[in-house]
Amino acid sequence: MFSSYDGLCTIGELAERTGLSVKTVRFYSDRGLLPETSRSAGGHRRYAPEAVERLDMIRSLRGLDLPVSEVRRILDELDERDDGAAAGGALEEAVAGRLRALGSELAALRWREAALRLVQECPPDERAGRLRLVGALAAPPSTDSLARFWRGWLPPRMPARSVAAFLEAAVPRPPEDPRPDQVLAFARLHAFVTRPCGDGARDATQPRAHAVGGARAPAVLYAGLAEAYELAGGEMRRRADPAPGEALDGFVDAYARTYGADDTPAFRRVLAGRLAADPRLDRYWELTAEVIGVPGLHPEPTPGTAHDWLLAALDAEVEAASGGPDGIRAGEGRTAAPSPLSDGAGGVSAR
Incomplete structure (x- = not known):
């Protein structure tokens, strides 16, 4: 629970609590990944305590190099479930897609490495x-x-x-x-x-x-x-x-x-x-x-x-x-x- 009278926090307090920058938190909020609970009289965003856990989830998903669009699908699926478990398939599909893309990237890197060695190891002429x-x-x-x-x-x-x-x-x-x-x-x-x-x-x-x-x-x-x-x-x-x-x-x-x-x-x-x-x-x-x-x-x-x-x-x-x-x-x-x-x-x- 945040220390404010209504239990909500500002974007700066949320950034400090999660270790993210204010710019990053604002980016996720602007993209609809982190809904704000309300606005202050001065128009500042205020977030509920659950925002900390949600940001941790966003950070974990982004750490897997999933694009923002896939992260949004996974979070939307989580929001639709009462038990909070990501069991509907969006996460599985996103991870499978990223694995396929990563496999292609690794194959390209391995090929480039072998090609570079080919050039490096051959006679100069x-x-x-x-x-x-x-x-x-x-x-x-x-x-x-x-x-x-x-x-x-x-x-x-x-x-x-x-x-x-x-x-x-x-x-x-x-x-x-x-x-x-x-x-x-x-x-x-x-x-x-x-x-x-x-x-x-x-x-x-x-x-x-x-x-x-x-x-x-x-x-x-x-x-x-x-x-x-x-x-x-x-x-x-x-x-x-x-x-x-x-x-x-x-x-x-x-x-x-x-x-x-x-x-x-x-x-x-x-x-x-x-x-x-x-x-x-x-x-x-x-x-x-x-x-x-x-x-x-x-x-x-x-x-x-x-x-x-x-x-x-x-x-x-x-x-x-x-x-x-x-x-x-x-x-x-x-x-x-x-x-x-x-x-x-x-x-x-x-x-």
């Missing part, structure tokens, strides 16, 4: 180039440029579900707590997919698989390859050497179904020859592996490295059977598809 690379990215960086690259390259009219599944596998997420080498790899990946092509035609060439068998054929091919890559990834995590098996059978079957062919030894020989001659986006997958990699651990499979593993398994199988009775050489027989991850002639635009 490389700093200008690295500054240009990391300066082209936000902190933390967006994956929009990578997604745009693949969306512009994937077959037209490909089902949205198939596109989303491919992007999930092909677009690496920036690490939440990156190392300097991961920042550099992601920056190089961004530069790789955004630099203009030599002739200015971003989509001048496309894999022939995109134009075979109608609009549905590419989706069939990509769905089949996704299953094969997942199986191959399991083998790669076990550090198994490329070899025939379920993964390779699914890989070949994806091409055979797309082109209406039978999975025969002759088809496998032709497919091996076609895929071996088809340039690849190796640089993209190398950088992707660097972005998601963990030092000391076996590299995590990517669609590109899984494709390489499967192609090596196919080559090994064809070579082992090269003395077969049909005598068909790679490159002969029925035309097979190029890899949907290819580059150059019959593939994605040279970059």
